Amino acid sequence: MNEIRTKVQLIDIDDDMAGQRIDNFLRNQLKSVPKSVVYRIVRKGEVRVNKKRIKVEYKLQPGDVVRIPPVTITEKTDQQPVISTKLNAVANLESQIIHEDDHLLILNKPSGLAVHGGSGLKFGAIEALRALRPQARFLELVHRIDRDTSGILLVAKKRSALRHLQAQFREKTVQKYYFALVMGTWKRSDKQVTAPLLKNEVNSIVRVNPKGKPSDTRFKVLENFDKATLVQASPVTGRTHQIRVHCQYKGHPIAWDDRYGDPRFDAYTKTVGIDRLFLHAANIKFRHPTNDEWMEISAPLEAKLEKSLTKLRQL
Template sequence: MSDIRTQVQLVDVDADMAGQRIDNFLRARLKSVPKSVVYRILRKGEVRVNKKRVKAEYKIAAGDVVRIPPVTISESATKTEHVSAKLNKVAELEHCVLYEDDHLLVLNKPSGTAVHGGSGLKFGVIEALRALRPQARFLELVHRIDRDTSGILLVAKKRSALRHLQAQFREKTVHKYYYALVMGVWKKSCHTIKAPLLKNDVNSIVRVNPNGKASETRFKVLESFEEATLLQTSPITGRTHQIRVHTQYAGHPIAWDDRYGDPRFDAYTGKLGLNRLFLHAAHIRFTHPGTGDIMEIEAPMDRMLKQVIQKLRAQAS
């Protein structure tokens, strides 16, 4: 199998590209090129900014002209990207777009799809979107949700939008809530759980631990059934698996949670047709990074989740 040699690129840096390190800029432009190659062409002075050599930590500015030298890309890497764009699961993401403009894209991510590749996965949402839209100059995740969680995911289409939206998440001005079906009858008086969470770096399991990071989740009962409760839940902090661990800590694990769930509840909801984690990012409110308008977006639950709720209601009637 032959390799592919790229052409020299001359890139005019605009205001949206400005401020990032040259190594990160190159890695975003040369997605199929190993990281080691990117740093090698920098060390050898093959990358030039305004006809001068630069180091990896150089921050590009508006008006700079970046020369990217020819690099070799394996044909298998380019073929993987080309073929992946045709896969049904990847192509279906186009039908999951809830909102899109020049600054951002809002996706109703399906359950079972990771937000990015890794841990043996070649493609996640962000890689799939890049394969579907090879002409896009910039596509980056603003935040993350778990692979088995469905619902709202923000993707920035400009670096300035990414910085603006991530600042809103840090400052906790983004408001979002999830739907979760939990085991048993949740007490309506339980509105908030504040319990520190500690992540095990070996197996990524999260537990309530006094040595962990401060974590807060708020809850509202939407519907109570004989053996289950539908909750609206809002994470105030953004810890890994936060909602899943806090509901387990309260004695009401989420249906079909393979890490923190209860097999008895899974068996019960399985008879209702459920075979995925019942956690769905349903609503988000944030400030648009370009216009300053307040955006409120809702993502409908998929057919399976809706049918499970309908069957629970039928049992209760």
């Protein structure tokens, strides 16, 4: 173990930083420091705003000056494999950025990469992006997609952009479209699934259940194959695993879905080179946080999946 003692920090709060609670601000500034330490230094009065003691509920105002005291960060000495893995992921992500401006960054996230660290994972897409943009003062996820789902992921570069974009998600004005390869022949007349979904908090498995939360997904057939269908799925609500469970519920599980799939379909699609969840966030439409103008972004399928679709057409 190595211990690193940080220096005193004085941070001027601008309009973009204002509005957040001091504890949340500190947790973002001191990412490697345990939450208990963050709350302790506030309670002891070591954190000052405008040279005064504050409570953890205090909301920062434009023009505030925050003093963050020295803290000790403990780092493990056996981090080399993790660092090496992270560097590889960071290098690969640079080519997956499909849009970037002063307020947001849009990533075509690869399948298999979690959006953030946790649950035994050392890092995810957001940690890799922060390593890729070390000069960025602010990088936060606007929304999340499953680890094995590929495609569009919005990342805010300013707090004002984060608030604006998340408000659009809450108000359901963001339009999202996914590509999914499902088992069997999806009827073109089946354009909507509204089965309520209930999540098991122990194992995170989601099932259709009358006691669940209202859930709405719109579907459109894009292409029919011999034993599969490529559909476009647009979630109106944003429940966990919503598209995957609604497809299973209709009797058309998605290829290579390790929770809700069908091994027979996986074996069939493996013959054309598919070996990952075939669910891809392909298109999104939203209002840009600065000028409120509509933006439409598309993320291409990885070449391997495109080749698999070509092979399916030849069967």
